[in-house]
Amino acid sequence: MRVAIDIGNTNIHIGIFEDDVLYAAHTVRNALLLQTNFTKVLNPAVISQAQAVILASVNPPLEAYVIEYIGKHRPEQPCRIGKEIPIPIPVLTESPCSVGVDRLVNAIAAFERTKNGTIVVDAGTAITIDGINKEGAFLGGIIAPGIEISAKALHHATALLPQVSIKKPNTVLGRNTEEAIQSGVYWGSVGMIRHLVDMMRDEMKCQPTIIATGGDASLLTQDILMVTTVPHLTLEGIHLAYKMHLARHPH
Template identity: 60%
Template structure:
């Protein structure tokens, strides 16, 4: 048994693997707090699960990363390995500064291409919305980063005197009948329109119709209105961590 952990800005995704098979997965809020510790104690309880052979982490959240490392070391006496530091990403990155591309984007891209083996667009709809392109040889070509729906709502509340912060859902109508409805409609339909238009522009520039895969907390919300999305895969990042980890093992230990 080994653990894959994807530490994001809003959520931590934990996968418990038996060899190549994802046995179970969990998602918890990544804010350092008592609830985070309690959730880790429930999911990764040394009394309930065996000591992992390895713990492999992909992280874009340094503060929470330290918290998780300390928990793993204290309870399992294992030093986690990090994607990008201890384990290289087995993917060519064709950007101006490959070393600055977020590990979350790369593990998503790795898992998506493993599934499609062709030109692919990956949409990660989380705290930020990333739209990334992988070519037909499996190289990461670059992408787009935009605000996610949640932080758009937070920004409206923070930078105005009277507008509330609200959770974003799919509206029944585009026409908001109150302040909350107007905000919800603006952020939801604005995001759908933005992502749809960006996909269209990318397809025109690439001169092909890539496979389009969505992941992240708001992926299903977007996919319900963006028909070009061919699959919604909540555990895409865990799959990318698995691929990188397995390819880095000595050949006699790979399945």
């Protein structure tokens, strides 16, 4: 049994892999994790019995907490993607080390599925849209505000706009403030994703496969054509990067 942990900015996602198959996954709000007892979220027995605990983090302070907790329950340090586990694909950006490892493991898992030029949309805290060429190399992409960030930003930066939870509006023309914010954030995000995917497709000069993931993917992609949603793409990518490393460096 192997445990993959994706430490993001809103949520931590935990996946349990048995015989290379993801058989359990759960998500905990970071804020909740810091308030509650870690043992309720990351079962000490699972941590101590796992063959490997593999981490991908884009949130260093929370990562430090998780590593400290894991250290109490198993003698080996967890394997960190991008540290002990090198990124097993070419990263063709200016500064490969500064690309979020969640974007990179998404690319690894997506390419494993498509074996084709691919665009990955991850709609989480941020919305990222990244290109992978048909050789499986990470090309770069875009980082934009996620829908919760957009809704919060409107509330925090204004005197009159309330905090609104975003759902799909029935109409584009909002008839009250709440509907107007929902429409702006929902249709704005959908339109942004559609447009950026089109632009990226042109720039990549190929017919890439589009894969979406992240907490808001199923909400947003209902209005985007030709997208396959893979809920646990990041966890799959963490596990895959680890397996690729093992294949290259058998113990």
